[in-house]
Amino acid sequence: MSLSNWIKKQIANLNEKVNPPQPNVYVETIREASQEEFSLEVEQIQEELETDIEAFNDDFLLENYQSPTLDLLEELNPLVINRDKLEEQKNTIIIGLRGFGIEISSIIATVGPTVTTFEITISGIGKRVEQVVKLSDDIASLLYKSRISIYSRPENGTIALEVSNNVNHIVGIRESISHPSFVESTMQLPLALGRTLYNEPLVIDLASINHLLIAGSTGQGKSSLLDSIILSLLYKKHPSQVKLILISTNRISFSVYKRLEKHFLASNPSNKGAIIVNKDGALESLYGLCEEMENRYELLSLAQVRNHSDYNKKFLSKELIPTKEFPFKFLPTLVLIIDELAEITQFGKDGENLLIKLAQKSRSVGIHLIISTQRASDRIITNAIKENFTTRIGFRVPAKSDSNILLDNDLASKIGRIGEAIYQSHNQNIKIQCSYTTVNEIERVVEFIGKQDGYSSAFELPGYEDYGIEKEAVDLSKRDKMFEDCAKMVVNSQSGSTSMLQRKFNLGYNRADRIMLQLEAAGIVGSASGSKPRDVLITTEYELARHLEELF
Numbered sequence: 008m009s010l011s012n013w014i015k016k017q018i019a020n021l022n023e024k025v026n027p028p029q030p031n032v033y034v035e036t037i038r039e040a041s042q043e044e045f046s047l048e049v050e051q052i053q054e055e056l057e058t059d060i061e062a063f064n065d066d067f068l069l070e071n072y073q074s075p076t077l078d079l080l081e082e083l084n085p086l087v088i089n090r091d092k093l094e095e096q097k098n099t100i101i102i103g104l105r106g107f108g109i110e111i112s113s114i115i116a117t118v119g120p121t122v123t124t125f126e127i128t129i130s131g132i133g134k135r136v137e138q139v140v141k142l143s144d145d146i147a148s149l150l151y152k153s154r155i156s157i158y159s160r161p162e163n164g165t166i167a168l169e170v171s172n173n174v175n176h177i178v179g180i181r182e183s184i185s186h187p188s189f190v191e192s193t194m195q196l197p198l199a200l201g202r203t204l205y206n207e208p209l210v211i212d213l214a215s216i217n218h219l220l221i222a223g224s225t226g227q228g229k230s231s232l233l234d235s236i237i238l239s240l241l242y243k244k245h246p247s248q249v250k251l252i253l254i255s256t257n258r259i260s261f262s263v264y265k266r267l268e269k270h271f272l273a274s275n276p277s278n279k280g281a282i283i284v285n286k287d288g289a290l291e292s293l294y295g296l297c298e299e300m301e302n303r304y305e306l307l308s309l310a311q312v313r314n315h316s317d318y319n320k321k322f323l324s325k326e327l328i329p330t331k332e333f334p335f336k337f338l339p340t341l342v343l344i345i346d347e348l349a350e351i352t353q354f355g356k357d358g359e360n361l362l363i364k365l366a367q368k369s370r371s372v373g374i375h376l377i378i379s380t381q382r383a384s385d386r387i388i389t390n391a392i393k394e395n396f397t398t399r400i401g402f403r404v405p406a407k408s409d410s411n412i413l414l415d416n417d418l419a420s421k422i423g424r425i426g427e428a429i430y431q432s433h434n435q436n437i438k439i440q441c442s443y444t445t446v447n448e449i450e451r452v453v454e455f456i457g458k459q460d461g462y463s464s465a466f467e468l469p470g471y472e473d474y475g476i477e478k479e480a481v482d483l484s485k486r487d488k489m490f491e492d493c494a495k496m497v498v499n500s501q502s503g504s505t506s507m508l509q510r511k512f513n514l515g516y517n518r519a520d521r522i523m524l525q526l527e528a529a530g531i532v533g534s535a536s537g538s539k540p541r542d543v544l545i546t547t548e549y550e551l552a553r554h555l556e557e558l559f
C-alpha cells in the first residue's frame with residue numbers, strides 16, 4: 008500500500024475517533040452600505056464646498072449632482088462556504104501530517120475568494136517549514152487537488168497551506184465599493200482594488216501611493232481593474248474634485264466613458280473628444296500635464312503652501328483671493344490613466360521622458376499616474392519607470408523573467424487564476440483577487456452621471472502651444488515616394504485610414520502616419536478625428552490628378 012493510500016485509510020479510520028482542534032474559520036459577512044450612506048457622502052462634499060460658493064463660478068457645485076447609486080451595480084453570488092467540506096479538509100491536513108510524523112497544535116482556516124488558507128502551528132520544536140513543503144504533493148493528493156502552495160508566515164510563526172476552492176468567488180465591484188472599508192474611508196482617493204486571499208478588502212489611497220503600474224498578459228483582468236479603479240473614483244468623488252485623462256491609443260476600451268466628458272474628464276486643446284485615442288493627442292496630453300504641473304507649482308508657491316491638498320484647503324477657506332497677479336483657482340486632482348504603456352514609449356525617449364518627469368514631480372501638485380501594459384519587458388518597463396512607479400500590480404505573466412522585471416520576484420509567474428494579482432507596495436507583496444466590473448455596470452453608471460447637468464466642457468489642459476512647442480510643420484517638398492500611390496488609394500477607397508495604408512503598401516506605422524499628415528497638408532484628407540478614418544476631401548482620381556497638378 009502506498010504511503011498516501013495508507014494515510015487515506017488512517018484518515019477514514021480515525022476521522023470519527025479523534026477530536027482534533029476545531030478550525031477557527033474566518034469568514035467575513037459581506038456588509039453593504041445603505042443607499043443613504045452613499046448619498047450622504049456627496050451631500051457632505053457639496054456642503055463643504057458650499058460654504059465658499061462665492062469663490063467659484065455659479066455652476067461649480069453642480070448643486071443637483073447625485074453620485075451614482077449602488078443599485079446600478081450587479082449583485083453577484085456571495086461567497087459560499089461549505090462547512091462540512093472545510094471540516095473534512097482540516098481533518099485531512101491534521102491526520103495527514105501526523106502520518107508523516109508532524110503534529111500540529113492549531114489550525115485556522117480562512118476562506119478567501121479563490122483559495123482557502125489553513126494556517127497551522129507545529130507542535131514542539133525542530134520541525135521546519137521545508138519539511139512541510141516537501142510534503143506538498145502528498146497533502147495535495149490527500150485533498151484531491153493537483154497542487155497546493157505551502158509557505159511560512161514568519162510574522163505569525165505559522166505555516167500556511169493554500170488550497171484552491173472548488174468554486175471561485177468573483178469579487179464584484181459592488182461588493183468592493185459597498186464594503187465599510189471603502190464607504191467609511193477618509194482617504195483622499197480611495198481605490199477598491201479587491202480582496203486579499205485572506206478575504207480582507209484591499210482599499211488603497213492613490214494620493215499616498217502617488218502612481219501605479221499595472222502589468223500582465225492579455226486577458227488576465229487589467230482592463231477590468233482599471234474600470235474598477237475609475238468606478239471607485241466616480242462613486243467617491245464629486246465632479247469638481249477629480250478629472251480623468253484617459254488615453255487608449257490602440258483600443259476602444261475607454262470609449263464607454265465618453266459621456267462623462269462634462270463631469271469627470273479632462274482633454275487637450277487639439278483633441279476632438281475627451282478620450283484620447285491617437286498618438287498625437289497622447290503626446291499632447293503628456294506635454295499639457297507637464298505644463299499644468301509647472302503652473303500648479305507656481306500657484307502653490309504664490310500661496311506659500313507645500314502641497315495640493317493644503318492649497319485647496321486654503322483656497323476653500325477664502326485665504327486665497329484670485330486677482331490678476333495671483334490667479335488662484337480650485338485645483339481638481341488629475342488622474343492620468345494609460346491603458347498601454349508601450350503605446351507611449353513608441354514616441355521614443357520623448358514619451359518615456361515626459362512620463363518620468365511627471366512621475367517624479369507631480370505628486371505634490373495633485374497629479375497621479377496609472378499606467379498599464381501587457382508587455383512586461385525591460386524595453387517597456389525600464390529601470391527609470393520602475394524607480395518612479397514603486398507601487399505595482401502584477402497579473403499573471405508567462406515567465407519568471409517577466410515577473411522579475413515587474414516585481415523583482417517570480418510571484419506573478421505563479422498566479423493561476425484570471426483576476427488574481429500581486430499587489431506590491433513598500434516591498435510587501437499581497438496576493439489579491441481584483442474587483443471585477445462589467446461593461447453593463449459601467450454603461451449604467453456613465454448614463455446615470457452623464458444625463459445630469461454638467462460643466463460646459465471637459466476640463467481643459469494646456470496644449471502644445473502653451474508648452475512652447477509648435478507641431479512639426481509638414482514640408483510638402485519632401486513628399487514620401489509613396490505619397491501619390493497612397494493618395495490614389497484613399498481617394499478610390501474614400502477612407503483616410505492609416506492602418507489601411509500600412510496594410511496595402513506594407514508600411515510601418517510611423518511612415519504611414521507621416522504620409523497621412525502629408526495628405527492632410529495637401530488637402531486630400533481632413534484632420535484626424537479620434538480613431539476613426541479621416542474624411543476624404545476629393546472624390547475621383549481625375550479630380551485628384553488636377554488637384555496635384557495645381558499644387559506641385
Ligand SMILES: Nc1ncnc2c1ncn2[C@@H]1O[C@H](COP(=O)(O)OP(=O)(O)OP(=O)(O)O)[C@@H](O)[C@H]1O
Pocket residue numbers: 177178223224225226227228229230231232381425426427440441442443
Ligand atoms: N477580477 C476578475 N475576476 C474574474 N474574472 C475576471 C476578472 N477580471 C477579468 N476577468 C475576466 O477576464 C476577461 C479578460 O479581462 P480583461 O479584458 O480585463 O483582461 P486584460 O488583461 O485587460 O486583457 P488585454 O490586455 O487583452 O486587454 C474578462 O472579460 C472577464 O471575463
